[in-house]
Amino acid sequence: MAVGLGPLPTLHPVPGFELGIASAGIKRPGRKDVVVMRCAEGSSVAGVFTLNAFCAAPVILAKKRVLGPVRYLLTNTGNANAGTGEPGLAAAARTCASLAAMAKVEENSVLPFSTGVIGEPLPVEKIESALQAALDDLSVDNWAAAATGIMTTDTLPKGASRQFVQDGVTVTVTGISKGAGMIKPNMATMLGYIATDAKVAQGVLQDLLRDAANKSFNRITIDGDTSTNDCCMLIATGQAALPEVTQASGALFAALKQAVFEVCMEVAQAIVRDGEGATKFVTVQVNGGATHQECLDVGYAVAHSPLIKTALFASDPNWGRILAAVGRAGVAQLDVSKIDVFLGDVCIASQGCRAATYTEAQGAKVMAEEEIGIRIELGRGNCSETIWTTDLSHEYVKINAEYRT
Template identity: 70%
Template sequence: MAVGLAPLATLHPVAGFELGIASAGIKKEGRKDVVVMRCAQGSSVAGVYTQNAFCAAPVQLCKARKENEIAYLVVNTGNANAATGELGLQAAQQVCSALAERVGVTAEQILPFSTGVIGEPLPVEKITNALDAALADLKPNNWAHAAEGIMTTDTLPKAASRQFQHNGVTFTLTGMSKGAGMIRPNMATMLGYIATDIGIEQKLLQSLIKEVANKSFNRISIDGDTSTNDSFIVVATGKASADKITDTTTKLYELFREQLIDLAKELAQAIVRDGEGATKFVTVQVNGGKTAQECLDVAYAIAHSPLIKTALFASDPNWGRIACAVGYAGVPDLDSRQVDIYLDDVQIVESGGRAASYTEEQGAAIMQQAEISIRIELARGTFSETLWTTDLSYEYVRINADYRS
């Protein structure tokens, strides 16, 4: 039921980065559910992860290896290896060790990722038995198959690609993401991977990825649940014919930053478009805040409100629910008489009350659309924030009621 999610377009291979897919049969026999990615020697690898205190075992290992030279990434679906304690850490390490033995690196040079059911032991043997097939499948043009291999409740694979030129050199960025439920900023039950052939110092890339996440994966919400396994990784192989980026003042850095943010936004929005049971893709924009945080507080209040989300599903222009959410968002000393609210370009609230020009027919027509924007004007300052969310449907309840069966 994905909203406006098109089939995958051209996915450019990235020099120095390969992907291999195999079937471990973790939840279903024959399903491609293990992905191995190989990074060229000398690649810069940066990551940001969930802020859930119950973070999964693989996330704990990734965080511990943030300054290591990374050679491989390994992903399994069907099992999150979260809330599994010390045994979960041992299991994640066993997968890394098994891969390391096969490829001639240390286990500390491998980043593991898991997604799926929380609280169940990781089926280590099934995963390690699939590693040889995944390694044999390694190739640079395997992005589309890998995007399928990391799916859980997703209905469609999510991947995208960019190329740009600077001083006669063509640079490539290609990425993929997964996620459809347990999605909330900080980050979501999502995995995101982007590879590029640009060269950039690791510390600079690590600083940049935080900004990128805050403009993309940390601006999406489906159901308000922050997952245990969220991970967003950028790999820069340095295989393009250009000098490595070593500071933020160069034109190449600025071009790369723009392209990376743009690609991450597309991958993040694809997760929302494929939200569990989603029938609407909703942009929530809050302008005129005194701080960015109060803009976000208002946007999250709207995006997480079950009453607003169910009204969106019903195509019911019950705008009072939006005004109510703005009011309880916790903005200090908010003067409701200054607040304007819009559905797309139709003003529904003016100076804190129903706009004189607004008609129920206008609101109903907009709410019938598959893509809707909700814009709040606080008139308190100069800050703005935007996030993306969905409606809440019967199908979301069905999917999550049946998730473990």
């Protein structure tokens, strides 16, 4: 049911970054559910991780090891290895150790990532049995296969790629992500991997990823649930024949920042478009806030409202539900008489009440579209924020009711 999400675009290979896919049969025999990624020696690696206190064992290990040197990323689907305590940490460490031994690298240079059902022991032996096949499959051309390999309830793989020329040298940024439910990231997304062949100092790379995630992955929500396993990684292999980016300034940094932001935005919005059971892609724009936080508070109040989300599914322009959500967002001393609300270009509420020019037919026409914009003008200041979300359908309930069966 993915809204406006088609086949993967061309995903340009990134020199110095290889991907290999294999089948461990964690949930289903024959499914390719293990992905190994190899970074060229000397690569810089940055990561952003879930803020969920019940973060998964692989998140704990990856956070400790991300400063490197990092040589391999190991991902499994079908099992989150979350809520598994010390045995889960030991299991994640064992899979990393097994891969390290096969690849002849240090164990601490392998970062683990998992996604799937929470609370079940990680099937270590199954994963170990697939590692050699994944290593044998390593190729710079395997981005599309890896995008499929990291999927869980996703209906389509998600990826994006950009290239730019700097001083006669082509620089590539390519990324993939997975996620369709349990999405309100609080850092990034369920899983995301972005690589570039630029050479970037680790501190600059970390700041770049954090900024990009805050404007993309941290602005999407499907159901308001922050996962235990959210991770997003940015790898700079340094294979492009250009000077190292050591500070957040200059023409090379500006071009790289734009490419990274665009890739992050595209794959983040793809998660929303493929939201579990989604039939609508919804942009919630909040303008005129006194602070960015109050814009986000209003935006998320609207985006998370089950009443608004079900009205979106029904194409019902029940604008009173939007006003109610804005009013309970917790904005201090909110003057409702200054608030205007729009569905698309149609003003549905002006100065806190129904717009004199509004008709139900106008609202119904907008709500019938697959892509819908909700714009809220608070009239309090100059801050703005945008959030992307979905409707709430029968299919979402069905998918999550039957997730473990």
